[in-house]
Each structure stands twice: as structure tokens, then as C-alpha cells.
Amino acid sequence: MFWRKALIVVGMILLSGRSAFADATLVTLPIDRAKFLAGQKFDMEIEVRGAKADEIKVSIDGRDAAEFFGVAPVLKNEDSLSSYRLNGVALLKPGAVKVDVEARAEGKTIRSSVNYTVAAPGQKRAKNVILFIGDGMGLASRQIARIMSKGITQGKYDGLLNMELLNDGMALVSTSGYDSLVTDSANAASAYATGHKSVVNAMGVYENSSKDPFEHPKVENIAELVRRARGMSVGLVTTSNITDATPAAMVAHTRRRAEQNYIAGEMLKADVVLGGGSWHFLPASSPGSKRKDERNLIDEFKFAGYAFAKDRAELASAKGGKILGLFNLDNMNVYLDREMLKDPEVLGGFTDQPTLPEMTQKAIDTLSMNENGFFLMVEGACIDKQLHAMDWERSAYDTIEFDKAIGVARKFAEKEGSTLIISTADHSHGISITGTYHERDGKSGREAVRTYANAIFPTFSDAGGDGYPDDPAPDVTLVVQYANHPDYYEGYKAQSKPVSPAIMSGDAAVANASRAPGGVFYLGNIPVAESSEVHAADDVPLSAAGPGADYFMGVMDNTEVFFGIVGALGLDPTQK
Ligand SMILES: [Zn+2]
Known part of the structure; x- marks a missing residue:
């Protein structure tokens, strides 16, 4: 079917920007002004052109870095580039940290310094956090949904959306990555998941010079942190491929968001995994599969104790503490097609897909069985995909559906009493x-x-x-x-x-x-190689309610959303 293929292209980011530090002689990763949660693990790497790796000297607040962390450096000399790397280290003491680097390159001594901030663990105020990400949902998207869903009479709105009733904290969030003003969903979701900026198409890593998408220095993400520090459960719910950028960034580490075979395996880091995209879970020989190998990940999930659901009915009856639900080969259909128009050609045989509120309810019911609490990310993915396709109506129905999912969470939080709910977007679109x-x-x-x-x-x-x-x-x-x-x-x-x-x-x-x-x-107004409407750099609105929501105010960098989450949970990964 033509449209289906066309929309797949629309949904993918085909940019191939140059690396952020392509011309630099010396690069220190993480970058200057990076902020860490005390105890958050990361890889530190210094790359120098024209140097020998054993002549790269790194110190942390004046002490030799390897000694400071108690980790032996991995040294590499490749062609004109050398690197010094410390894997899996953590800064434990809150406050400012200065990293000094000195190297001999082409007969000259070069020096560079970067400064980091380490945030102290907060007091535990929230037991659970539910992060709602309306992909590409800028201010206009929210308002279109409000007009269509609630109505407006003589200029006064007849009601507000659930996301607009999250009133304990509100902020404008800036969304740029460190390579570019305009972000994609991988980089943007990675900022929420790790507290660190990255580059377009990357998640959970800083970009080094490697061509291997798995060789880039990693930063510990929220799924890893909540499990390691407190034994919490993790849930991921979306209407897109579950391996697409936003849910992927909560669990995965790669320079290339297109590595969706790998990302599918990383979904084992979450307890509840609901969305589309079964084609990355089925063995290569299975019809429609996008795997390059014969692994059957659905069987692997079942073996690991997950109940599996392939449609709405199976989701309703799924039992246990872990659920994998894959309701379409590709992205799930949008609300307008799935629930209203029901054109069989458009649905392509997937006639019993659950709604986002239903998936959210199931995720909450399942995750809330863990006494240690849970982190749940729910994405309204096609708000973005339909704006790329310049179909604001389909986008708007999905925004309304996303808002109904927030309604499900609000009901749960009202009774439960210690759940922080955040609603925001990862980036905006240029619509008005x-x-x-x-x-x-x-x-x-x-x-x-x-x-x-x-x-x-x-x-x-x-x-x-x-x-x-x-x-x-x-x-x-x-x-x-x-x-x-x-x-x-x-x-x-x-x-x-x-x-x-x-x-x-x-x-x-x-x-x-x-x-x-x-x-x-x-007539188009972007380069002719772009076949869809593209992201905008506009700040996005964030609304929050529940314990810890007061962290969100004013204009905030997107990395601060992470610190709002871990702060509300009082996560302390310095403790064993
Ligand atoms: Zn997009």
C-alpha cells in the first residue's frame, strides 16, 4: 500500500549532520556544564588529535582521574586520533567538579578544562512518576485539542484538558541538543531519560568519533537508575513502534536510533512494554519481520516471564507483573482511523488495537503491584507523526486520546496520593x-x-x-x-x-x-530534499501535579526534567 510506505518515510529522521566536534583537537566527554545526579554512572572519554594516548593526562579537582575513580583507563591510538576512556564511573559528592586535560599533540602541549555539577539526591516525596510525552506537542497542539474536545463559547473555553489541570508546576522547556538548535525525538527523550543533552539521532550516549553506534560513551538512564537505586518497576507505553526514539531513549544507549533490532532487546529493561512495532521482535524468516537475525524476541520475553498480548482482548486478560503487548507490525494506527473511520485498507488487518488510555490503565494496574514504586513513560507518538504528514486533524484526535490517558493517571494519582504526573513534549512543530x-x-x-x-x-x-x-x-x-x-x-x-x-x-x-x-x-519553504513538515525549535509547555511538581517553573532546560523526576523520587544511587 502506497500511503503506508510513504508514512514510514515521514516518520523517520533522515538527517545526517556532521558530528558536533568534528574540527576540535581535543574533546572531553561528557561536555562542559554537564550535570549529574550523585552516583549516576557514566563513561568519560577524552579524544585528542595528533597525540599519543599515554600522553593524555586527566585530573578531577586536581587528582589523577584514574586514581580518583579507582578505574584503569582504556587507551586507544587510531590513525591520527587517540583516546583515553574511563568506563562506568560516578561522581559521588554533590557540588562543582573541574576536569583538567593536558596532552602533547604535534609537539605542542594543549590544555582544556570542563566543569560539571553534581546534584545531591533529594528527599523522597513521590513513590511513582508517570511521564507523559506528547511527541511534537507544542502549545498550538494543546490548544487545538482543547478547542476540539472542550469547545469554546463566546470566547470562553467550556473546559480544560486533563494536562491543563496538572496545576502544581508549570514550565516552558527548551529542547535543543548540544549539536543543534533543532532536536529530534531521540536526543530530546534522552535528555529526559538521563539529564544529559546529546545529538540528533542519539540516545543515552555522548557522541565520540567512532563509526560504531555502540562505542560512544554512555550515561545511565532513568530505567537503569530506578531499578538499581530502589528496585522500582518500569513501564513504556506508546502508539508508535515501541523501539522508536522516545520509548527507546528510556532504556537504550546508541548513537543511531535506527538500531531498532538492538533496541527491541533492550526493552527487557522494562516490565510493561506496550505499543506497535512487532516487526523488530519477529525472526527474520517471519512475514513482515525487520530483524536481521532469527531471534524470536516475543519468545524470549515469554521465557523471561512476560505475558504477551497481540490485541486489545489479549491485553485486557493479560495477567502477571510483566507484559509485552505489540498491537501492530508497524506504528499503531491513529485514533481517527482505529476507532472512528475503521477503513480496512488503512488498518491492514489490525482491527483490534487498544487505545492509549486502555494501555495506560493496564500499565498502571500492573506496575503499581510493586511496593517500591514505578516509573512509567506514556507517549502520544502520532501527534508528531501526523504533523510531519501535515494532517493536523489526525494529530489532534491523537492529542485528545493522549489527554484521556492523562485522565487515567490523574484518577489513579488521586486515590494513591504519592504519584508525580508530568505532561510535556519532546519538541515542537511549526504550526499555528x-x-x-x-x-x-x-x-x-x-x-x-x-x-x-x-x-x-x-x-x-x-x-x-x-x-x-x-x-x-x-x-x-x-x-x-x-x-x-x-x-x-x-x-x-x-x-x-x-x-x-x-x-x-x-x-x-x-x-x-x-x-x-x-x-x-x-510552495515549500524548506530544502527540497525534505518530504515532510519538520520539527521546530520552539519551547514546549510542561505541566505537572503531585509531590515534587513544584520543581517545574519558569523556563527550564530539557535536561532539568530528569532532575525533577529523580529529585521527587529522592533516588540515591550512591547507596548500595
Ligand atoms: Zn518528529
Whole structure:
């Protein structure tokens, strides 16, 4: 099916930027101004061009680094590049730390210093943390969902979303990685999972010069920390491939998010794993598999004690403390297709996929059996994927579904009393609500885009009262404009099927003529090699409620979300 293939391309990041320090003579990783939780494990690596590895001297606050950590350095000399590496070390004492490096390179002595901060473990205030990540869900996405789900009368909203009722903490989160202003989901989710920035397409690592995606210095992530420091359970729930960037970054360490065969195996670090993407779990000989080997990971999970569910009915009846649920070969279908339109061609045989709220409920029921508490990440993945596809209606229904999942968590937290709930996004998209569209006076296309007073109000209705508008294309609908897009046709009305806005023709993306027949042609404003709408660097909103939520205020770096989580839990990985 054409559209299916096209959307897969849309969902993947095909960027290939150069490395952040490509021209540097001396690179110290982790980078300057990195912040650690006391006891958080990491690999330290120094790379120097034109030096000998045994002539690289590293000191921590004036003491020899190897002696300081009690670890022998791994030294490498390769062509023009040498490296000094200390694996699995940790800074235990809170406060400032200075790392000095001295090396002989091409007959000269070069020196470099970086400064780190070590955060003290907090007092335990929360037993559980539920982190909701609306992938690509910027301020406009939240507001579109509010308009469509709650309604607006004479300019006043008729209600607020669950995420907007998380009122104990609120912040704007900046999302850049250390290589670039604009992030992808791997790098951004990695900041939440580790407290450290990384680079586009990377998770749980700092980028060194290695071509091997598994040779980059690692930083301990939240799944590893909560288990090591307190024996907590971990859950990952998403509507995308479970091996896709956001859930993957909670557990995995790789320079390349595309290493999804490896990432599937890393999912054994979580107790509840629910989403799409069974093709990375099935052996290569199985139809539709994307594995390069004959491993059957579903069998491996079962052997490790997981109940397995392949559809909604099996999820409902799954029992035990560990569950693997894979409800589609690829990404799960979006809410509009899965629950409302139900076009068999679009669903491709997956006619019994659970909703995100159902998956969230099952995850909470299962994880909350652990007396030590749990960390659960729930992602609304297709909010992002559908904005890449310039299908804001499909994105909006998934935002509403994501919000219903937050409602499930709010109900649990109300009764349970010691759960921190955070709702945020990993990055934004360049979308804006500029008015409405209707053809009541016979105008159509661009002339029917209504601005200012002509915009009146959209006419979404919800006769069923379930919070999802009955019709994605009402008489008066929203106009959502895109700031960063390829050549495409705009029809101003919801598409009955997912259709890519542009398709590749050689090296250039051209407008997809089968989208919005008779629609208005818009000339792209990003490089012609981009076939989808792209991420924006706009800050994203964060709302939180429960113990520890007061950490979130003002404008915060995305790495601080990690420190808000581990601080609320009072995690102390310096203790054995
Ligand atoms: Zn994206």
C-alpha cells in the first residue's frame, strides 16, 4: 500500500549532520556544564588529535582521574586520533567538579578544562512518576485539542484538558541538543531519560568519533537508575513502534536510533512494554519481520516471564507483573482511523488495537503491584507523526486520546496520593491556529480562510460526549497553518485516509497530487530534499501535579526534567 510506505518515510529522521566536534583537537566527554545526579554512572572519554594516548593526562579537582575513580583507563591510538576512556564511573559528592586535560599533540602541549555539577539526591516525596510525552506537542497542539474536545463559547473555553489541570508546576522547556538548535525525538527523550543533552539521532550516549553506534560513551538512564537505586518497576507505553526514539531513549544507549533490532532487546529493561512495532521482535524468516537475525524476541520475553498480548482482548486478560503487548507490525494506527473511520485498507488487518488510555490503565494496574514504586513513560507518538504528514486533524484526535490517558493517571494519582504526573513534549512543530475555514458563502480555497472577525468559531460537535468530535470536518473547521513544509496541496478539510504531503522524486520532494484533489498548491519553504513538515525549535509547555511538581517553573532546560523526576523520587544511587 502506497500511503503506508510513504508514512514510514515521514516518520523517520533522515538527517545526517556532521558530528558536533568534528574540527576540535581535543574533546572531553561528557561536555562542559554537564550535570549529574550523585552516583549516576557514566563513561568519560577524552579524544585528542595528533597525540599519543599515554600522553593524555586527566585530573578531577586536581587528582589523577584514574586514581580518583579507582578505574584503569582504556587507551586507544587510531590513525591520527587517540583516546583515553574511563568506563562506568560516578561522581559521588554533590557540588562543582573541574576536569583538567593536558596532552602533547604535534609537539605542542594543549590544555582544556570542563566543569560539571553534581546534584545531591533529594528527599523522597513521590513513590511513582508517570511521564507523559506528547511527541511534537507544542502549545498550538494543546490548544487545538482543547478547542476540539472542550469547545469554546463566546470566547470562553467550556473546559480544560486533563494536562491543563496538572496545576502544581508549570514550565516552558527548551529542547535543543548540544549539536543543534533543532532536536529530534531521540536526543530530546534522552535528555529526559538521563539529564544529559546529546545529538540528533542519539540516545543515552555522548557522541565520540567512532563509526560504531555502540562505542560512544554512555550515561545511565532513568530505567537503569530506578531499578538499581530502589528496585522500582518500569513501564513504556506508546502508539508508535515501541523501539522508536522516545520509548527507546528510556532504556537504550546508541548513537543511531535506527538500531531498532538492538533496541527491541533492550526493552527487557522494562516490565510493561506496550505499543506497535512487532516487526523488530519477529525472526527474520517471519512475514513482515525487520530483524536481521532469527531471534524470536516475543519468545524470549515469554521465557523471561512476560505475558504477551497481540490485541486489545489479549491485553485486557493479560495477567502477571510483566507484559509485552505489540498491537501492530508497524506504528499503531491513529485514533481517527482505529476507532472512528475503521477503513480496512488503512488498518491492514489490525482491527483490534487498544487505545492509549486502555494501555495506560493496564500499565498502571500492573506496575503499581510493586511496593517500591514505578516509573512509567506514556507517549502520544502520532501527534508528531501526523504533523510531519501535515494532517493536523489526525494529530489532534491523537492529542485528545493522549489527554484521556492523562485522565487515567490523574484518577489513579488521586486515590494513591504519592504519584508525580508530568505532561510535556519532546519538541515542537511549526504550526499555528490562524482562524477558521468554511464555504458558507460559496468561497473556497485560500479565499475561504477566515481571519479576525470573519473567523467566528469552529462548529465541532460531540453528541456522544466522549470528548472526541463526531466529525473531523465540520461546517466551520480550524485553519492550522504550517511554518515549515515541502511543496504540497492544501484542501482545508480532513483527509479520509492518511496521505503523505510530498513524495520523493529522485533527490527532490514533490507535492503529492493524490492529496487534496483541487486543493491549493503551496510552495515549500524548506530544502527540497525534505518530504515532510519538520520539527521546530520552539519551547514546549510542561505541566505537572503531585509531590515534587513544584520543581517545574519558569523556563527550564530539557535536561532539568530528569532532575525533577529523580529529585521527587529522592533516588540515591550512591547507596548500595
Ligand atoms: Zn518528529
